[in-house]
Amino acid sequence: MAPRVEHPGDVRFMRQALAQAAPMLGRTAPNPAVGCVIVKHGRIVARAATASGGRPHAEPQAIHIAGRRARGATAYVSFEPCSHFGQTPPCADALIAAGVSRVVIGCLDPYPPVRGRGVARLRKAGIEVEVGVLEAQCRRLNEGFITRVTRRRPFMLLKLAMSLDGRIAAPRPGGWITSEQSRELVHRWRNECDAVMVGAGTVIADNPRLNCRLNGGRDPVRIVVDAALRTPPRAAVYRLRSHAPTILVTVTENADRARQLYGPGGTEIIAVRGAADGVDLRLLMRAMAARGWSKVLLEGGAHLAASALRSRLVDRVAVFAAPLIFGAGLPAIEGLPTARASQAIKLTNLRAEQIGPDWLLQGEPL
Numbered sequence: 001m002a003p004r005v006e007h008p009g010d011v012r013f014m015r016q017a018l019a020q021a022a023p024m025l026g027r028t029a030p031n032p033a034v035g036c037v038i039v040k041h042g043r044i045v046a047r048a049a050t051a052s053g054g055r056p057h058a059e060p061q062a063i064h065i066a067g068r069r070a071r072g073a074t075a076y077v078s079f080e081p082c083s084h085f086g087q088t089p090p091c092a093d094a095l096i097a098a099g100v101s102r103v104v105i106g107c108l109d110p111y112p113p114v115r116g117r118g119v120a121r122l123r124k125a126g127i128e129v130e131v132g133v134l135e136a137q138c139r140r141l142n143e144g145f146i147t148r149v150t151r152r153r154p155f156m157l158l159k160l161a162m163s164l165d166g167r168i169a170a171p172r173p174g175g176w177i178t179s180e181q182s183r184e185l186v187h188r189w190r191n192e193c194d195a196v197m198v199g200a201g202t203v204i205a206d207n208p209r210l211n212c213r214l215n216g217g218r219d220p221v222r223i224v225v226d227a228a229l230r231t232p233p234r235a236a237v238y239r240l241r242s243h244a245p246t247i248l249v250t251v252t253e254n255a256d257r258a259r260q261l262y263g264p265g266g267t268e269i270i271a272v273r274g275a276a277d278g279v280d281l282r283l284l285m286r287a288m289a290a291r292g293w294s295k296v297l298l299e300g301g302a303h304l305a306a307s308a309l310r311s312r313l314v315d316r317v318a319v320f321a322a323p324l325i326f327g328a329g330l331p332a333i334e335g336l337p338t339a340r341a342s343q344a345i346k347l348t349n350l351r352a353e354q355i356g357p358d359w360l361l362q363g364e365p366l
């Protein structure tokens with residue numbers, strides 16, 4: 001492989017491309033959120049990101065803004081430019097036609113019709129191409145899309161807010177476990193994820209809305225997993241006014257009854273095959289991927305979290321540990337058949353940070 005030729009400013013400009021893409025997370029399904037900046041004589045002349053709904057892509061927009069200044073310029077793109085005719089012409093061709101002389105790419109696109117072909121197309125046209133600048137950050141930004149195309153299911157982030165002794169609910173309702181700062185971070189995640197999912201027990205106990213209550217935020221699709229149709233049809237999540245739907249997921253046998261009970265309020269129904277503990281989560285994840293959703297935030301509760309972990313569907317666990325001790329209440333995870341410590345689910349890449357008075361621990365199940 002040819003040695004990498006990094007130019008001064010490559011990292012700085014790729015950071016700018018990432019900064020363009022980041023606010024579009026959760027808005028570009030089924031496409032990745034991509035940022036592009038065009039640099040001429042060391043100065044940014046255009047910046048753009050994938051538009052809402054996934055089109056137009058970042059590159060043609062940046063090229064349009066740059067106009068004639070694109071000729072001989074360098075384009076920084078956080079994700080490999082596409083090379084296939086989908087609903088839009090290939091972005092690699094647009095870069096070639098614009099006359100850029102160099103393209104710096106954050107990470108390759110694992111999507112089979114593109115993988116490496118965007119790079120090959122650019123190189124064939126005589127353009128100098130650099131791949132892998134801020135690669136880890138670029139991959140992380142689109143970890144949802146990458147998981148969906150490589151594993152045919154969305155990336156799942158499991159969030160748990162617990163006391164220091166591992167309880168996610170006290171015996172009686174009332175009061176928050178974690179701080180306002182931690183809850184605000186969860187709203188930022190809701191803003192960036194395609195869907196938020198909870199189990200029936202959580203809707204019955206907490207009556208959550210599951211929307212994003214940040215200024216300028218956007219609501220994710222809200223998913224309630226309720227095989228036995230135990231949640232009240234008048235629960236807040238079913239009555240919420242939002243541009244994004246609330247979806248009730250149940251087992252095939254209960255689909256008609258679910259439509260009668262929840263459909264009139266505007267709730268969509270997804271029916272999947274049942275499993276021992278309710279709905280078959282693997283099939284549900286596949287159905288979500290088929291809708292183009294790349295990242296799901298699982299917000300509990302204890303039984304649904306256990307089921308997702310047992311099915312090996314969790315990609316990252318995010319535990320908010322509050323400086324409280326309950327000594328009673330619901331454990332964070334209920335129903336994993338761990339008899340010995342050696343059988344526990346192990347996490348890797350553990351990171352810890354303080355969020356207000358709480359600690360946020362994140363790790364990835366092995």
Ligand SMILES: NC(=O)c1ccc[n+]([C@@H]2O[C@H](COP(=O)([O-])OP(=O)(O)OC[C@H]3O[C@@H](n4cnc5c(N)ncnc54)[C@H](OP(=O)(O)O)[C@@H]3O)[C@@H](O)[C@H]2O)c1
Nearest residue numbers: 161169199200201202227228278279300301302303304307
């Ligand atoms: N602190 C936190 O972060 C946090 C977050 C959320 C919830 N909570 C607390 O957690 C409690 C609720 O948790 P929970 O464990 O009782 O209920 P849950 O996990 O929210 O829901 C469990 C229910 O989901 C349905 N389900 C369908 N398919 C399933 C599957 N494959 N696996 C597991 N469940 C499936 C089942 O109901 P059907 O029989 O209807 O199918 C099951 O009884 C509440 O007290 C709430 O306050 C805390």
